[in-house]
Amino acid sequence: MASGRSGPPVGERTFFGHPRGLATLFGTEMWERFSYYGMRAVLVLFLTAPVARGGMGLPETTAVGVYGVYIASVYLLALVGGWLADRLLGARRTVLAGALIIMGGHVSMAMPMAGGFVWLGLVLIALGSGLLKPNMSALVGELYRHEDDARRDSGYTIFYMGINLGAFLGIMVVPWLQTGGRWHLAFGAAAVGMAIGLAQYIRGRATLCGAGEEPDHRLTPEEQRRFKLVAGVGLAAGSAALSLWALSGTLTVDRFALVLTVVTAVVPVAYFAFLFSSHEVTAEERAGLRAYVWLFLAAAMFWLVYDQAGSALLLFAKHDTDLNVLGFTIPPGWVGNVNSLAIILVAPLFAQMFLKAGTRISTPLKFAVGLVLVGLSFVVMSVAAGIASGGVKVSVMWLLSVYLIQTVGELFLSPAGLSVTNKLAPRAFENQLMGLWFLSMALGDSVGGQAYRLTKVVPMPAYYLTLALAAIAAGLVMLVFVRKLRVLMAEHDHMPPVPAPS
Numbered sequence: 001m002a003s004g005r006s007g008p009p010v011g012e013r014t015f016f017g018h019p020r021g022l023a024t025l026f027g028t029e030m031w032e033r034f035s036y037y038g039m040r041a042v043l044v045l046f047l048t049a050p051v052a053r054g055g056m057g058l059p060e061t062t063a064v065g066v067y068g069v070y071i072a073s074v075y076l077l078a079l080v081g082g083w084l085a086d087r088l089l090g091a092r093r094t095v096l097a098g099a100l101i102i103m104g105g106h107v108s109m110a111m112p113m114a115g116g117f118v119w120l121g122l123v124l125i126a127l128g129s130g131l132l133k134p135n136m137s138a139l140v141g142e143l144y145r146h147e148d149d150a151r152r153d154s155g156y157t158i159f160y161m162g163i164n165l166g167a168f169l170g171i172m173v174v175p176w177l178q179t180g181g182r183w184h185l186a187f188g189a190a191a192v193g194m195a196i197g198l199a200q201y202i203r204g205r206a207t208l209c210g211a212g213e214e215p216d217h218r219l220t221p222e223e224q225r226r227f228k229l230v231a232g233v234g235l236a237a238g239s240a241a242l243s244l245w246a247l248s249g250t251l252t253v254d255r256f257a258l259v260l261t262v263v264t265a266v267v268p269v270a271y272f273a274f275l276f277s278s279h280e281v282t283a284e285e286r287a288g289l290r291a292y293v294w295l296f297l298a299a300a301m302f303w304l305v306y307d308q309a310g311s312a313l314l315l316f317a318k319h320d321t322d323l324n325v326l327g328f329t330i331p332p333g334w335v336g337n338v339n340s341l342a343i344i345l346v347a348p349l350f351a352q353m354f355l356k357a358g359t360r361i362s363t364p365l366k367f368a369v370g371l372v373l374v375g376l377s378f379v380v381m382s383v384a385a386g387i388a389s390g391g392v393k394v395s396v397m398w399l400l401s402v403y404l405i406q407t408v409g410e411l412f413l414s415p416a417g418l419s420v421t422n423k424l425a426p427r428a429f430e431n432q433l434m435g436l437w438f439l440s441m442a443l444g445d446s447v448g449g450q451a452y453r454l455t456k457v458v459p460m461p462a463y464y465l466t467l468a469l470a471a472i473a474a475g476l477v478m479l480v481f482v483r484k485l486r487v488l489m490a491e492h493d494h495m496p497p498v499p500a501p502s
Contacts, residue, residue, distance in 0.1 A: 024204030031197025038170025068449015077130020082435030091212030098131030370413030371475030
């Protein structure tokens with residue numbers, strides 16, 4: 001519960017009226033997103049490019065499956081990253097470890113040899129991102145631990161602008177460097193971006209004022225010994241199972257993607273069951289969790305549609321879009337950059353709008369609007385695909401329209417999702433629940449990767465329209481239950497206040 005403080009002390013150095021630590025997190029996340037989105041903007045193109053042109057030579061449906069596995073793994077491992085921060089390392093050290101591992105992954109991708117270095121790089125980037133992502137967002141929340149909710153929402157929106165500034169720069173630089181088949185030069189640029197973010201984070205440590213220095217709920221020595229034993233046995237068993245599967249000759253990328261999709265669906269069910277049964281979760285916190293389950297499912301549906309920007313929409317830009325703009329042929333990856341640019345321009349306006357509106361625009365209402373808008377974007381996409389099915393390359397304005405609609409939907413749903421996750425998290429599982437928010441992205445992305453296989457038997461216009469109708473229906477259902485969800489969230493707000501620091 002807020003302590004009543006609504007701004008910084010007089011004379012305190014701030015970042016756009018927010019704690020100075022937000023600048024450190026803003027800059028670190030910006031460069032990490034530079035590396036992530038820059039590489040993502042060329043990943044499917046690299047996987048599908050012929051071996052003779054330096055690519056991996058995979059079929060499109062397999063490449064999209066790999067993309068889905070990779071993106072889902074990034075967010076699936078966020079739950080692990082949150083747990084490690086909560087129980088062992090603290091958020092600050094976990095972020096540091098994640099940044100180092102991500103940089104190593106991009107260096108591996110940059111090696112001129114393909115094959116094993118590519119798969120190793122993707123594994124390292126996914127692992128490092130899982131450590132970094134939830135804890136960066138949780139650290140933002142720590143800056144407002146005793147602030148009112150409206151200021152926290154505004155801070156998350158500014159932080160979100162940093163994410164998209166990095167994405168914009170990465171999508172401009174990396175695909176441009178890749179032109180002409182210079183894949184590994186492009187991957188090297190992503191490594192440099194992550195190195196800059198790492199330096200920014202280390203340099204600005206003092207501005208965090210101790211946030212995330214220690215685990216909130218450190219394991220006892222006995223619990224640490226038990227964890228090491230269980231983790232060691234689990235890793236050994238998983239490695240053995242994967243090795244046996246490979247030796248059997250039945251392990252394929254497609255089958256591995258399907259297994260990961262099932263795992264991604266099972267993990268949140270199991271984790272929610274664990275939270276609801278935990279003795280460390282109070283009755284008020286359970287009420288908040290009941291509301292959060294519905295927000296989680298809504299977010300998964302949103303990301304299922306939205307994150308096809310790096311797969312289905314990227315391939316549509318490559319094959320079916322006229323990329324000649326003012327006499328210059330732009331890289332396919334550049335088209336999606338309108339999303340990042342639009343967020344950079346309008347995120348401050350949304351931050352002010354939500355700050356002034358306060359609780360009049362509730363989080364469930366924001367989710368409902370976001371879902372309807374992302375659904376409408378794929379209605380537009382269905383029309384564009386219908387035109388392209390006649391063998392005509394469509395104007396780039398079709399894709400730009402899709403991305404602009406999605407941008408508005410994203411600004412309604414995503415910053416609100418980060419904020420409400422921080423707000424509704426049980427105190428014993430704060431960083432872990434931020435990992436659970438990213439797990440909604442994992443679920444959406446993995447299911448989206450499998451859904452693309454329908455394009456083998458379903459025309460592209462019908463594919464886009466089916467996803468559009470599913471998202472719009474989910475948004476309308478959310479709209480119906482706005483009042484009920486607000487009641488559950490209000491029950492959570494009746495928790496005893498967190499003691500303010502002396």
